[in-house]
Amino acid sequence: MNNKGLGKTRKVSIGEGSTPVVDNPPVPDAQSCAFSRSLTQQQLLLLDGAMGTQLFDRGLPPGDPPEMLNLVEPDIVRSVHNEYLSVGSDIILTNTFGGNRHRLALHALDDKVYEINDAAVRIAKQAALKFEALVAGSLGPLGALLVPLGPVSAEEALDAFKEQVDGLTAGTRNRDPNSSIDLLWVETMSSLDEAEIAVDACRQLSGLPVAVTMSFDTNRHTMMGVSPANAVKALLDVGASAVGVNCGNSLEDNEAAITQMREASPEAVLIVKSNAGIPEWQGAKLSYSATPALMADFTRRLQDLGVQLLGGCCGTTPEHIAAMGSAMGETA
Numbered sequence: 001m002n003n004k005g006l007g008k009t010r011k012v013s014i015g016e017g018s019t020p021v022v023d024n025p026p027v028p029d030a031q032s033c034a035f036s037r038s039l040t041q042q043q044l045l046l047l048d049g050a051m052g053t054q055l056f057d058r059g060l061p062p063g064d065p066p067e068m069l070n071l072v073e074p075d076i077v078r079s080v081h082n083e084y085l086s087v088g089s090d091i092i093l094t095n096t097f098g099g100n101r102h103r104l105a106l107h108a109l110d111d112k113v114y115e116i117n118d119a120a121v122r123i124a125k126q127a128a129l130k131f132e133a134l135v136a137g138s139l140g141p142l143g144a145l146l147v148p149l150g151p152v153s154a155e156e157a158l159d160a161f162k163e164q165v166d167g168l169t170a171g172t173r174n175r176d177p178n179s180s181i182d183l184l185w186v187e188t189m190s191s192l193d194e195a196e197i198a199v200d201a202c203r204q205l206s207g208l209p210v211a212v213t214m215s216f217d218t219n220r221h222t223m224m225g226v227s228p229a230n231a232v233k234a235l236l237d238v239g240a241s242a243v244g245v246n247c248g249n250s251l252e253d254n255e256a257a258i259t260q261m262r263e264a265s266p267e268a269v270l271i272v273k274s275n276a277g278i279p280e281w282q283g284a285k286l287s288y289s290a291t292p293a294l295m296a297d298f299t300r301r302l303q304d305l306g307v308q309l310l311g312g313c314c315g316t317t318p319e320h321i322a323a324m325g326s327a328m329g330e331t332a
């Protein structure tokens with residue numbers, strides 16, 4: 001494993017005791033407020049749609065890590081960003097969903113965590129600058145279960161997320177306008193412990209807002225049995241700025257999950273980034289059932305629940321996001 005670039009802790013003598021200090025302390029500045037400013041001004045923000053399925057459509061072989069393209073085919077990643085931006089996405093997510101050492105190790109890329117995440121930010125930022133859109137640094141699950149269900153200790157999980165956050169926020173810390181992000185985005189989480197550790201990593205290394213979404217794909221709970229109500233309360237408690245639902249099964253299930261979140265937390269800034277319905281195999285290709293028109297109807301209903309951040313997950317395309325953008329401001 002390579003810890004290059006990790007925000008290292010060192011012992012600094014202060015008075016009688018010694019306190020661990022992070023080399024790169026959080027930088028809360030005007031830029032870190034861009035997210036809340038946009039939210040205040042616009043009330044509703046359009047997110048992007050799927051990255052992975054778009055990259056597979058552009059020739060990424062199934063099984064290959066989408067994050068590798070940040071280093072070897074940045075133009076392909078940028079073309080996906082550009083399509084979402086050109087249909088009105090206010091926030092785009094970096095192509096770093098699996099950009100942590102555990103997932104990258106499956107492809108012998110775990111020594112490239114920093115480079116892959118830093119490159120992804122530059123690609124997204126270059127596209128977003130032309131549209132004055134915001135960039136969110138995406139972090140997905142580690143891909144290995146935490147102790148006692150799996151091999152990864154809480155400390156190892158924190159370390160892995162910090163390593164990824166370090167790459168995602170390098171440009172922000174250096175105040176580089178061409179490689180800075182506006183918020184961090186923890187997504188598709190099933191384990192509340194893992195989600196909280198990811199938020200902790202984000203907050204230890206940056207002063208940026210953190211959005212968190214979980215996938216409620218198992219009887220309207222996450223695979224690990226977390227309910228939407230418990231998720232929203234716990235994640236707000238650990239400092240998330242916005243909380244919600246992504247991926248999942250059907251639009252109906254995601255609507256039920258976000259309704260529960262709204263009931264549990266009337267004031268929360270809520271996010272929905274749903275799959276385009278339930279995927280089905282059609283020959284060798286996965287096909288998603290929700291049309292852009294269905295996603296537009298879904299958007300109107302979610303707005304009525306006060307959801308402010310709306311986009312798509314697996315199977316959604318720029319056409320879906322365009323339809324959702326058109327539906328924004330309309331009621332169901």
Ligand SMILES: [Zn+2]
Nearest residue numbers: 247275313314
């Ligand atoms: Zn998804």
